Amino acid sequence: MNQSISLSENLSQRPCHLAGFPYQTPRLYRAVQVADLREHINQMKSAEDSGFKQEYESLVQGQSSCQKMSKKRKRCSKSQCVNITINDCRRATLPPYLEDPGFIYMSYADADHKAKYFIAAQGPKQEMVYDFWRMMWQEYCRCIVMITKLVEVGQVNCCKYWPDDTENYGDLCVTLIKTEVQAEYTVRIFSLQKVYCSARREILQFHFTAWPEHGVPYHATGLLALIRRVKAANPPESGPLVVHCSTGTGRTGCYIALDVMMDMATYEGVVDVYNFVKTLSSWRINMIQTEEQYIFIHKAILEAHQCGDTSIPVNKFKSTYKKMIRVDPQSNSSKLSKEFQVLNSVTSDPDGENSSISFLPQDQEKNCKVDSLPPDKCLPLLVTVKGESNKYTNATVLDSYSQATAFVVTPHPFQKDAADFWRLVYDCKCSSIIMLNQLNELTSAWPGLQYWPESGVQQYGPIQVKFISCRMNEEICDSMFEVRNLSQENCLTVKHFQYLQWPTNSGVPKCKKSFFNLLRTVEKWQAKCGDGRIVIHRLNGEGDSGVLCALISIMEMIKYQKMVDVFRTVLTLRHNKPNMVESLEQYQFCYDIALKYLEFWEANGKE
Known part of the structure; x- marks a missing residue:
């Protein structure tokens, strides 16, 4: 924690019934x-x-x-x-x-x-x-x-x-x-x-x-x-x-x-x-x-x-958010920016001692960034093995609001990592892959290479991936695959959602509406296939992936508890990945999409 900043002064007070405690x-x-x-x-x-x-x-x-x-x-x-x-x-x-x-x-x-x-x-x-x-x-x-x-x-x-x-x-x-x-x-x-x-x-x-x-x-x-x-x-x-x-x-x-x-x-x-x-x-x-x-x-x-x-009832969210983004002319800051400052002050720095497995000599070559490694307790070890292949992959398992270990956040796979990526999808029983970048982006330090077949069947190590179908518009490329372990009879049906409206060097997507459409599309698919885990990756860092994790969790909170708590949602993610939702721009984007989802939720009979 960097400095002592508190949000508790904003709490509404109820009268105290007794003065002091009867020790x-x-x-x-x-x-x-x-x-x-x-x-x-x-x-x-x-x-x-x-x-x-x-x-x-x-x-x-x-x-x-x-x-x-x-x-x-x-x-x-x-x-x-x-x-x-x-x-x-x-x-x-x-x-x-x-x-x-x-x-x-x-x-x-x-x-x-x-x-x-x-x-x-x-x-x-x-x-x-x-x-x-x-x-x-x-x-x-x-x-x-x-x-x-x-x-x-x-x-x-x-x-x-x-x-x-x-x-x-x-x-x-x-x-x-x-x-x-x-x-x-x-x-x-x-x-x-x-x-x-x-x-x-x-x-x-x-x-x-x-x-x-x-x-x-x-x-x-x-x-x-x-x-x-x-x-x-x-x-x-x-x-x-x-x-x-x-x-x-x-x-x-x-x-x-x-x-x-x-x-x-x-x-x-x-x-x-x-x-x-x-x-x-x-x-x-x-x-x-x-x-x-x-x-x-x-x-x-x-x-x-x-x-x-920091929780806000859904019936008060719109008016509360309006007050939060209002800039105070004296301090030249808003309540929202102060809340984000508090979030940063209570976020712990990454602790290498908690990521000891990632620092093992045989695992280090799989780590793109040493300042963003998965904690041991959130590490999904691979089960599907081919020969003497390593069980480690640079991925972090995180909770959503309603489901433990709902998300698997990982870097975009290099070509040499494609087999491990599909092992990860199969072993974690994932039903969705969400890719937040386009392929071969020249401005990226790590060009995004294609790791899936466009037709037919392709084998990645011990995993066979069969192309089923693809639908595409200017916002989303939606592909379906059958993923099978060659040594087992069971197979998974997995949807791959490639979002096309988030430029590499931009902190947030181009269009709120298109990102909201992505969230709704994923929500419908997850409800249909039984809420399997979701793999999320993006070239430019996990802070961007954190936006998607946070918003899926917030949508669940709205449905089940009739509350919005962006602060708690992001802090919970940051306990295991400190760089989740790393800018004020992204933090406010979470509030904006929460408001958009609330308006949709209320207009459509709170489905």
């Missing part, structure tokens, strides 16, 4: 002013043993002195981990049912504006499912945040406690109404009602699936967006927000701490992570399980403060 423990460390948070984090990181490590170790030591922790073990079979102890005054209990005494491993936690705002729960085991839904009904809960996959590293973390259709759990009937799948989380809407009772309640489950099996998320952008969406969806009059992972600690504690600290930063101008975590752990042991999680909370709050909430 229950002695305050060992002072709260940090939000304006000083970046400097504070840098100092803590450089302090080594006397920084984050010292703070976290004092938290762990302090937990051993917690009083009135439950020693009950009557229903130990219902706990994922017998070491999780809960303060009895914080325990969520249920009325007895048949021979069940109502003892469950769930506990209340406060927010800064409301007591018992959260219920921290473990992931239900099969014998706990009825208890879980009983608790949802009893406490008038409307939202669930789930921060674990059902199975991780071969271990069952949580049973599937919801139905695919309708199912009765004891005297409660749960019906799945709708599922919305995104790259980082899934939203499920349920109807919950008592059997033989007409009263129904709508329950929303937000299932965050991007937390890795070890450690913490690579970045906080998706989790922060989820927290804001949950806040907006959870009615003020509803009961506690239920948060669970596997044990109800660790990830659950991180979520609760982030939610509360984001509010504290907004309404009080300070963050007090240490004392809040200390209080949280006095209610339920080990709420923050590692020093890495403790540091992650600080970094996530800093990102939340610097970036703010």
Whole structure:
């Protein structure tokens, strides 16, 4: 990050219900002013043993002195981990049912504006499912945040406690109404009602699936967006927000701490992570399980403060964008340009340590630019092998808004790379190739050579490519191919879209309308063929490819969430490819096309 610039001053403020947080423990460390948070984090990181490590170790030591922790073990079979102890005054209990005494491993936690705002729960085991839904009904809960996959590293973390259709759990009937799948989380809407009772309640489950099996998320952008969406969806009059992972600690504690600290930063101008975590752990042991999680909370709050909430509801986008592009005569800049400055300030520089595979001697000859290499975690290793051929190719797999690993961004292939390119298309199960340049452009340092057959069948290493059809106009050349691995029976039908209206030395396409037509053509094909991956390449760099990735994601966001968030979309791409959408011109182009898509979307019945 280059300098401390913040967008959070543009956030609309809601009134704070309580002044300060009711801490229950002695305050060992002072709260940090939000304006000083970046400097504070840098100092803590450089302090080594006397920084984050010292703070976290004092938290762990302090937990051993917690009083009135439950020693009950009557229903130990219902706990994922017998070491999780809960303060009895914080325990969520249920009325007895048949021979069940109502003892469950769930506990209340406060927010800064409301007591018992959260219920921290473990992931239900099969014998706990009825208890879980009983608790949802009893406490008038409307939202669930789930921060674990059902199975991780071969271990069952949580049973599937919801139905695919309708199912009765004891005297409660749960019906799945709708599922919305995104790259980082899934939203499920349920109807919950008592059997033989007409009263129904709508329950929303937000299932965050991007937390890795070890450690913490690579970045906080998706989790922060989820927290804001949950806040907006959870009615003020509803009961506690239920948060669970596997044990109800660790990830659950991180979520609760982030939610509360984001509010504290907004309404009080300070963050007090240490004392809040200390209080949280006095209610339920080990709420923050590692020093890495403790540091992650600080970094996530800093990102939340610097970036703010940049999402815009679709019904306000046109008027908001009009204000954003208005130039202030005093500063001679617009809100849009300031937003782009913030985006650049929070974009990390490429880290060679994260691209170790690309630097291996046998792989370096495939890299056109050493300043733009794929991170190891986003690298699609080739499976289809011919003899001793290398499994590496210079490509990066990126998420769209609704689909994980939706894009494969790669340079335009040289003639010697054509076989690897088609191996990439086949192994990644791609349904579309989007080429954003013309062939043999003399002004380019890397002339774009043709890597596909114009007719008949051609073999590229172990891959056979058969020409099917071609349609062409002044904007797009649309070709269809059958792609087959000669050693396998399966084949792919792949469309190749060559966009003809983006000059090599231009930052953006010639015509917004023609680019919008490309997006719509690709959208229709992807919907028809089942949303396979999309390969994107262009001669003049990945910044241009980033424009296409960003706009496809924004179109998905408009359809599924009725929101536009260009900032978050580009930042998410930049976490893995820092040069995505690299100029203000390209950034504004994303806004312009988003507006054009919105107008089309509204005029055509929001299809």
